[in-house]
Amino acid sequence: MNHNWLKTNTFHHSEFKDIKKLVEAKTRKQLKISLCLPTLNEEKTIAKEIIIMKSELMTRYPLIDEIVVVDSGSTDHTLDIAKSYGADVYEAKNILPHLENFTGKGENLWKALHITRGDIIIYLDADIKNIHHRFAYALLGPLLMFDHIKYTKAFYDRPIATDRKKIRSTGGGRVTELIIRPLFSLFFPDLTQIIQPLSGEYAGYRSLLENISFPIGYGVETSMILDIYEKWGLDIIAQVDLDRRVHRNQDTKALGRMAFVILKTFFNRIEGLGKINLNTELFHEMIQYKLTGGEYEPDIYKITGDERPPIISIPEYCKKLNRQP
Amino acid sequence: MKHILKQLPDFVDQIKEIQEIIISNIVLIGQTPAPTYHEEARTEIFLERLSDAQTDYCATDDYNIPISIIKGTSDGTRPPIFVVAHLDTLWHADTDHNYTVKKNSISGPGILDNSLSVGVLASLPIIFKHLDLKFESDIVIAGVPQSIGKGNLQGIRHLLDTWDGPIRGGVIVEGETLGRLNYYSEGIIRGEITCNVTATGEWEHRYKPNAIIILNKVIDEILAMELPQRPRARVIIGKITGGFKHGVIAYDARLGFEIQSDSEDMARRMHSEIKDIVDGIRHENHVSLELDIISNLTPATLRYKHPLVKSTVSIMKALSLQPASDSGESELSIFLARKIPAVTLGITEGKNVHLENASMKIKPMFTGIAQIIGVIMAIDSGVCDES
Numbered sequence: 001m002n003h004n005w006l007k008t009n010t011f012h013h014s015e016f017k018d019i020k021k022l023v024e025a026k027t028r029k030q031l032k033i034s035l036c037l038p039t040l041n042e043e044k045t046i047a048k049e050i051i052i053m054k055s056e057l058m059t060r061y062p063l064i065d066e067i068v069v070v071d072s073g074s075t076d077h078t079l080d081i082a083k084s085y086g087a088d089v090y091e092a093k094n095i096l097p098h099l100e101n102f103t104g105k106g107e108n109l110w111k112a113l114h115i116t117r118g119d120i121i122i123y124l125d126a127d128i129k130n131i132h133h134r135f136a137y138a139l140l141g142p143l144l145m146f147d148h149i150k151y152t153k154a155f156y157d158r159p160i161a162t163d164r165k166k167i168r169s170t171g172g173g174r175v176t177e178l179i180i181r182p183l184f185s186l187f188f189p190d191l192t193q194i195i196q197p198l199s200g201e202y203a204g205y206r207s208l209l210e211n212i213s214f215p216i217g218y219g220v221e222t223s224m225i226l227d228i229y230e231k232w233g234l235d236i237i238a239q240v241d242l243d244r245r246v247h248r249n250q251d252t253k254a255l256g257r258m259a260f261v262i263l264k265t266f267f268n269r270i271e272g273l274g275k276i277n278l279n280t281e282l283f284h285e286m287i288q289y290k291l292t293g294g295e296y297e298p299d300i301y302k303i304t305g306d307e308r309p310p311i312i313s314i315p316e317y318c319k320k321l322n323r324q325p
Numbered sequence: 326m327k328h329i330l331k332q333l334p335d336f337v338d339q340i341k342e343i344q345e346i347i348i349s350n351i352v353l354i355g356q357t358p359a360p361t362y363h364e365e366a367r368t369e370i371f372l373e374r375l376s377d378a379q380t381d382y383c384a385t386d387d388y389n390i391p392i393s394i395i396k397g398t399s400d401g402t403r404p405p406i407f408v409v410a411h412l413d414t415l416w417h418a419d420t421d422h423n424y425t426v427k428k429n430s431i432s433g434p435g436i437l438d439n440s441l442s443v444g445v446l447a448s449l450p451i452i453f454k455h456l457d458l459k460f461e462s463d464i465v466i467a468g469v470p471q472s473i474g475k476g477n478l479q480g481i482r483h484l485l486d487t488w489d490g491p492i493r494g495g496v497i498v499e500g501e502t503l504g505r506l507n508y509y510s511e512g513i514i515r516g517e518i519t520c521n522v523t524a525t526g527e528w529e530h531r532y533k534p535n536a537i538i539i540l541n542k543v544i545d546e547i548l549a550m551e552l553p554q555r556p557r558a559r560v561i562i563g564k565i566t567g568g569f570k571h572g573v574i575a576y577d578a579r580l581g582f583e584i585q586s587d588s589e590d591m592a593r594r595m596h597s598e599i600k601d602i603v604d605g606i607r608h609e610n611h612v613s614l615e616l617d618i619i620s621n622l623t624p625a626t627l628r629y630k631h632p633l634v635k636s637t638v639s640i641m642k643a644l645s646l647q648p649a650s651d652s653g654e655s656e657l658s659i660f661l662a663r664k665i666p667a668v669t670l671g672i673t674e675g676k677n678v679h680l681e682n683a684s685m686k687i688k689p690m691f692t693g694i695a696q697i698i699g700v701i702m703a704i705d706s707g708v709c710d711e712s
Contacts, residue, residue, distance in 0.1 A: 047426035048352060055345035060377065077428070084428050085345070129423040130356065246423055 006193040009142075009149070009238040013134040016141025016240075019061045025144040032065045034118030035136060038108035040072040042126040043081055049124065049131045050085045056133035063137060068116050069126075070095070070108040078126075090115055096316060102306055105200075106220030110308040113210055114317050121209060125200030129246040139203040142238040150208050150236040151228050153194060154201035156245040173198070179259045180222065183266055187275055188226070190234050197225050198262075201242070208232070210312040210323065215305065218258045219265030223307075226269045253288055257301055260286040264305045326636055329702045330643040336456060336695040337644070343448075343455050347694070348426065348687070350374050351444030355436055358418040364470040365389065367412050371447055371468045378450035380466075388470075388483045395450055395464040397705075404493040405463040406704050407667075408449065408697070409481065409656055410442035411472030415679060432684035437500035437675045441685055443468050445672060445694055446498060452694065460705045462493050469656065477515075477620040481656040485663055494633060494709035495660045495667030496700050500685060501678055503693045505671035506641065506648040508634045509626030510658035511557075512592040514584040514618060518543055518603055520567075521577050521613040534610050536578035537567045543580065543614075546602045550595070556588030558595060587652070589623050625661030632708040633666045633700075640699035644692050666709040670697055 016022060026033065035053055039046060050067055057063040069082045069089045082089045093101050095111040109123055120143055122136050135154070142149040176198050184191040191197065198221050212227040214220050228237060250258075270276050288299040311317045312325050340347070354374065359367035368391045375393040376383040382394035391412075397403060414435030416422065424433035431441075446466050453464075469480035485492070499505070520536040520543075544562055552558045560582055567578025584599070586592040600616055607614035627634055629650075641648045660667035672693035675685035 043427070044425050047428070048424065051345045051426060052349045052352065055349035059343070059346060081428050132353070246421075 003193070005190065005234050009235070010195075010241070011138070011142055011238060012241045013138035013141075013243065016138050016145070017134070019057070019063060019137055022137060022140055022144050023061050023063050026063060026140075029144070031119045031144075032117055033063065033120045033122065033140065034112075034116035035064050035067045035122045035124065036109065036112040036116060037067070037069045037082075037087070037124055037126045038072070038105050038112070039069055039074060039078050039082070039126045040105075041074045041076045041078060043074075043076040043078045045129060045131070046078050046126050047081045047085055049126060049128065050082060050087045052131055052133055053136055054086060057136055063140065064122075065118060066116060068112055070112045070115070072103050072105070072108055088115075096314065099314075102216040102308075104215075104217035106214045106218075107216040107308065109220060110214035110216075110311060113206065113311045114314075114320065117321075119206055120203060121206060122203040123201065130244060135201055135242055135245075136203075138240045138242055139201060142240065143203060143205065146238070148236060149238045150232065151204040151238070152202060153197070153225070153237065153239045154199045154242045154245075155195035155239050156199070156242040175255055175259050175262065179262055183263075187270055188229065191225060191229060193234075194225065194237070194239055196239075197221060199245075201245075204228075208236075210317070211310045213310055214308045215261070215265050216308065217303065217305075218261040219305065222262050223265050223269060226266075230273065253299075256288060257286050257303070260301075261303055261305065264303070268305070326639060326703060326706070326708075329699055329706065330639060333640065333643045333695050333699050336698060337691045339456055340452055340691045340694050343451060344687070344691070346451055347445065347448045347690075348431065350447040351431060351436075351441055352424050352426065354444045354447060355424055355431075355433060355440030356422045358416060358420070358422050359413050359435075359470075360415075360417050361413040361471055361473055361476040363418065364412045364468075367443070368468065368470065371412065371443060374447040375450065375466065378447075378454075380450045386484070386487065388480065388487075390470060390480055390484050391468045392484075393450070393466045395453065395460070395466070397460045397462045397464070399461040401463070403462040403705075404491040405465045406460070406493050406701055407465045407467065407495040407660075407665075408446060408498065408701065409467045409469055409484075409495065410446050410498040411439050411480070411656065412443055412468040412470050413472050413476060414438060414440065415473065416681070420681065429687045430684050431687060432682055434681045434683060436683045436685050437678040438683070439500050441500040441672055441690070442498040445690075445697070452698065456698070458698070458702070460701070462705050464701065472656065475619050478622075478656060478659055481659045485659055485665070492665045494704035495656075495665055496697060496704070497656045497660070497667060497669040498697060499655070499669055499671050501673065501675050502649075502671040503673050503689050503696075504641065504646045504649050505669065506634075506637055506650050507652065507657050507669035508629070508631070508637075508650065508667075509587075509652055510622065510624060510655075510661060511585045511587050511652040512589045512624035513620065513622040513658075514592050514596045515620035516582055516584075516596070516599070516616055516618045518580045518582070519577070519613075519615050519617070520579075522574070523576075523613075533574060534612050535574045536612070537575040539606060539610055539612055539614060540565065540567065540578045540580045542606050542610075543602060546606070547582070547599060550598055552595075553591070556586055556591045558584070558586035558588070558591045560584050560595065560599070585652075587624050592624075622658045623662055625658055627661065627666055627668075631666065633668060633704065636703040636708045637668050637670070637700050640696055640703065643699070644696055646692065646696065666704075668700065670700065672697070
């Protein structure tokens, strides 16, 4: 195992706080940068993310060229609020509408590749309560300052907003510690050096992202790391410490469903790589139980685990962005 | 003044053009906790925002007051204009300070008192640039710590006491309410009465006096005080804490009150009377009962016909605002007591000002900012020089 990566490819956001330098590097390299916020009912946090990114990294410093919101069908005021603060807002179902329609975070990220223009795309979850522009510029830092780095991933403390008054200073990352880290330890020990492989904040060059497939749901973070690692190796990946991220808490059952999707994605990947032979097809239903009127009833979630192919294989994409498949 | 009044309505729209910068400053500053006496983190981010805006001077003074100066065109021949807002809020650092921004509102603890104002102050250099405004006077932008409660306005006192040279005028910025115009301040004596009953053995304490009931006697006697119609005077019973649990006699209790009067003599007489009440009840009940004065402000006023007040009223009317005047405590008293003409203005409308879910409206804020800029321009044009 290459332990050195943790030392050489781990950064702290403060190393990139001179945003002017980042803008100079971006200009020198003649790059365009897009920020994508995937949303589903994020009316409480979306405005703040757009305003701070626009103010700090578009108006004050021309680091980002566009902010794009791709939505999975919000029923609250997310879209209205995002539009009112000047983001380019898209509903995922209206992007490449002739393709079969899927709903999920991965779907939004994949479709964002079609509607953004940037050479680098930053993906930020839209539920960050303590959003700060470091979430974007720190992820861009290694990509702009080091030629060999093509993909960056965030890590941080993960306090959880437990109620309206207090913030718990520990916890979070449960799926990482209980599912991902054991699996990485078993099959890809090098990848255990990635502190938070499931963090929802990452950035990468389009040339990478257009060449990997995207699971439509929660598995997208896991598959992205595995695919980039398999295709290009660990050295092109960097991780950046963003200090602190406050997000809304998810209950254990929701985390269970997340774990189901991640496990499915993981098994598909390692079987594809020939690391295991399952000899059976995985089921598509996550079965949980709830107590209703003194009796247990199954709560079944159908999760098919669909994936989008590398977008470079979609002719409309190649034509629109003038890319060679 | 006419040319200033004419520009103001257009300013509102022009300020709105850079709303992201203003809202970002409000949010980034407001999400940094600043309980009284612990304003360091907010001081740092406030200065960082001003320094990013490339003002001519940006530093803290020896009392850790963050000050930024935009140099005027008169090269120091005109005294500076001060624009200040208090940095501290009522909220402890443990409170979740993450704000929620919606289409026309920002909500979170301390937003109206006084994070909004501090964010607006941090945005002023960029707003001036955007409006292409230059001033004869230096504009001194200061966030003052240790203002509320026991802070007792120590920050602003220090700032004005140590400032070398005359000051042309002052604008004190508060979050709410748009239309507020404070140009006089009452005399205030803020005090705390503490009652302690020694806790001893279980049997004995059942017959001991109850600290809450002792304070109740104090309140009854304060309420029975005869107060004149003129000069105006009143006592506000503002805070009470005490006791341990339902079935146990309270060993301690604390009462916070404020004497307000437009006469310094009357405020002093009322203080003396409350002191007599406390001494009497202590003597009669054999308890520890102490009166501490935590703040003392003398009344001070600008007259309504003062050019600064008259100009401010015109500015507000030009922006279709109806001025509402009341006495203003806060930093205003300290300016006026030092014979520096000053007014306190509010920026926007909101609700739940001192609750955790305080909320401000975004749209009226642009008018509130235009009004502040109008008053700075008026002072720069000499309205305070005439007095």
